[in-house]
Amino acid sequence: MPQSALSLERINALLPRPISEETLRETLFRSKVEPGARLGDRLTVEVTPDRLDLLDEAGLARELSGLMGLARGMGYAFEPAPLPGVEARQNASVSPLRGEFVAVALEAPAGGGALDVGLLDEVIRFQELLHATTGRDRRAGSLGLYPLERLTPPFRYALEPLGQIRFTPLSSSQELAGKDFYQTHPLALRYGDLGRQGELALTLRDEEDRILSLPPVLNAATTGEIRPGDRRILVEATGTRPARVRELIGYMLLPFVERGWKAHPVPIHGPEGSRDGQEVLRPRRFTLAGAGCNACWACA
Template sequence: MAIVRNVELSDEAIRQLFQLQEVLHRDYGGDRRLVSIGLYDLDTLKPPFGYITVKEATYRPLDYREEMTLTEVLEATEKGRAYSSLVKPGEYPLLVDSEGRVLSFPPILNSEDTKVTESTRNILIDVTGIEPELMKRVLNVMVTSVAERSRNPVIESVEAVRPGYSEVTPRLDWVRVEVKLSDIEGLLGVKVNPDVVVNLLGRMGYEASCNGEVVEAQAPPYRIDVHDAVDVIEDVAIGLGYGNIEPSLPPPTHFGAKHPVEVLSNLVRELLVGMGLQEVVNFNLISDEAMVKAGFQDFVKLKNPKIRDYSALRSSLIPSLLLTAKVNQRLVGRLEAFEVGDVIEVKGDTATTDRRVGVLLMGDGFTLTDGLSIVKSLLRYLGLDAGIRRYSGGPFINVRSVEVLVNGVSVGVVGEVDPEVLVDLGIEKPLVVGELSLGLIMGVLKGLKGSQ
């Protein structure tokens, strides 16, 4: 939390702040899953403030005249319908003041009684979420954005207290980054003058100085996109103007060619699209919780993840496809999708990358037979005959999952997902998932080609 006093906001300034709020929700807050922001007229409230959990309550949601229950807010308002999946029924979070007045139903909708208007002079800014470091950075952006739109703003800190822990926010620290001139020239491909670099960074909001061959740059607290030297070099490039950086091609040393795994990947994409499947693309990073819930134990965990959703490297495409089903289950009745992507397998003390293709079938009526039909058709188009044998493991029903064999080599698995796994992940529709190793398939194809 933070307080900004002596604000003077026009209707246009308020509109800009709310627009910024939604951009931060989208780009940094995972569409409110990680971070949610609220702005309130402090003079309508009585501190201290508290976060509570209730089974039900009533308040007047933002832009509505009548009071509603929390259940009605989820059902009747646009924001409620869009974000109802982020709260548990009967365990609704509320932000209230010392008199029990509702400020917000995070991350759904603020209160109409505490909204910011042109007559507001003191603003309370609140950020809730599940990623503390990200929350602090987003708070810095909102605090400085409110303050810079007023002539004589005063920023006040707020202490957040819970059993065994307290913290004062905001912390408006500048981010210090050192950049070598040689690194700037190496990345941009142009000679740069130290004084010009310092001047450009100053125009970009930095405090910068040059010490020999090193530029010392300090980014303001609202620049939450600045992490290291590369971000500073990007700002130097923007300051120079991309149009003023003359591109040049390196001298050719050999003829280029597509990597065989990319050739096979593109062919697989074309074949599956031809079968009527939609392609999805997920990150290689995933939450370790999602991996474990999907039945996978051996995978690489990040030592110090910045975001909980990206705390591990996936060792299979299946957990990513399960999350795809979870996100889309309320948007479509049935889904037939595939993904071609890399996974990181743990082998002893080492980790190796493997290219795989995964298939997802979501909806009533899909069975193991449907999954096998797609997999066998794909392999047949590649000139391979598929065999199967019983498989137990992963997220599957034991008697409804199989290994896929090509020339006696196990190249993948297909199966119906266990209902207990679906419930644990919050998925309400039956699923069939599977994946094949394109690396192993390439090996089989090379072996067949060599024997001819």
């Protein structure tokens, strides 16, 4: 089953009141989390595949708050209006290769709460876990996060000739021609076929024609690199299956919204018309049979 090593300090920081490791283990016994070994501040937890939200400190803290009666329901609300000018265009050319594309703009709470080192590390770890599980090693879907304040919308998702691509990979200072990148970079050798079609490759660019990423392989240096201090972040997901792509981006919002960040829809204009982006954020209601719930919880 999926597992991750979570920070007890970060979990406690999100709870209405701190709890001991013993209380945490006892409480998790009532959930789908199997706590394992502890090493320093890190506690390894294992979950069933339907509860990947519990493999993030924010998601586990939310679960604990509910189980202990310290909180009820979601403590946040999604913003119905997009940020001014923040939208994207999806070219028809991407459809045969990786045609599902959704995005959300995140905004830090006023007066504090900008991206810090701890949250950045948490987000990167959770992103890679989601790629390996829900994303099926990026085949069904993948995620990208970008520094919205340093970019110029609208954004453009398209399939382009390799000859038009020059790309500086994340964590590098060397610009590469598109063909060289796909022939030499380790991640391109592993995932390149998911984002290429012959001599064409998927790109995400901003209005200034700067490449943000080559989905689903790698982000670009600078334009595709979120850093401590960032207060606005663009999150996008691409893939082949609508349900997987929406699930991925929903999970990825969790570390942010549980810390007070606002999530804004990003309208996307594509070959089949325009979407307002609300489908990613809109709450859904489910009707559950009371008798069945009581039986499951053994409290009838």
